[in-house]
Amino acid sequence: DIQMTQSPSSLSASVGDRVTITCRASQDIRNLLAWFQQKPGKAPKSLIYAVSNLQNGVPSKFKGSGSGTDFALTISSLQPEDFATYYCQQYDAFPYTFGQGTKLEIK
Amino acid sequence: EVQLVESGGTLVKPGRSLRLSCTASGFTFGDYPMTWFRQAPGKGLEWVGFIRSKPYGGTAEYAASVKGRFIISRDDSKSTVYLQMNSLKTEDTAVYYCTRTVVYEYSIDYWGQGTLVTVSS
Numbered sequence: 001d002i003q004m005t006q007s008p009s010s011l012s013a014s015v016g017d018r019v020t021i022t023c024r025a026s027q028d029i030r031n032l033l034a035w036f037q038q039k040p041g042k043a044p045k046s047l048i049y050a051v052s053n054l055q056n057g058v059p060s061k062f063k064g065s066g067s068g069t070d071f072a073l074t075i076s077s078l079q080p081e082d083f084a085t086y087y088c089q090q091y092d093a094f095p096y097t098f099g100q101g102t103k104l105e106i107k
Numbered sequence: 108e109v110q111l112v113e114s115g116g117t118l119v120k121p122g123r124s125l126r127l128s129c130t131a132s133g134f135t136f137g138d139y140p141m142t143w144f145r146q147a148p149g150k151g152l153e154w155v156g157f158i159r160s161k162p163y164g165g166t167a168e169y170a171a172s173v174k175g176r177f178i179i180s181r182d183d184s185k186s187t188v189y190l191q192m193n194s195l196k197t198e199d200t201a202v203y204y205c206t207r208t209v210v211y212e213y214s215i216d217y218w219g220q221g222t223l224v225t226v227s228s
Contacts (some may be wrong), residue, residue: 032213032214034215038152043219043220043221044152044204046215046216046218049215050214055216056216087151087152089152089154089215091213091214091215094157094168095154095168095171096142096154096157098152099151100151101152
């Protein structure tokens with residue numbers, strides 16, 4: 001199975017900050033990498049697919065980057081609604097696997 | 108508007124069976140693969156399995172943790188995908204999410220609200 005290693009596991013930031021979350025795959029995943037946002041008690045929301053493509057309705061403050069095995073999610077100008085847990089996921093090969101999540105908290 | 112509504116989650120004893128349903132609306136269901144995920148209490152997301160659309164064989168893939176116990180099927184006439192869960196274990200306790208999978212590219216774009224399955228004696 002492809003292992004996805006996400007860091008940090010938690011992150012404290014202030015409104016207005018820019019933050020970056022990283023995700024490393026254990027092998028080349030041909031850029032088949034997605035990011036999801038999940039708020040407490042809610043279903044995940046799809047943010048980004050194929051490394052850097054925004055899902056419909058997702059604001060451009062979310063930016064995905066990377067290639068091969070190393071990827072990142074950058075969120076600019078943090079607003080209160082952005083504080084949530086974020087997951088990366090590879091969909092290059094079954095079983096699809098996730099990073100362990102990054103909990104973004106308000107400082 | 109795309110909507111996915113799961114149902115069927117409940118409290119069930121170990122060793123028993125349960126079937127979850129996910130009814131879709133707002134798109135041509137038969138054109139899309141569908142994927143199930145789950146999330147145990149306080150844990151991360153886990154891929155459960157995937158079913159191809161009928162034009163691509165309608166076959167399914169499963170996580171090792173559920174293979175041989177869970178079966179994913181679909182009824183395109185009802186715009187519904189099912190997750191038949193047999194020989195349930197306490198570690199199957201989770202919120203189960205149904206998702207729409209993008210044709211060809213296989214990323215996930217829409218999620219249902221989830222349904223809670225609790226396996227306990």
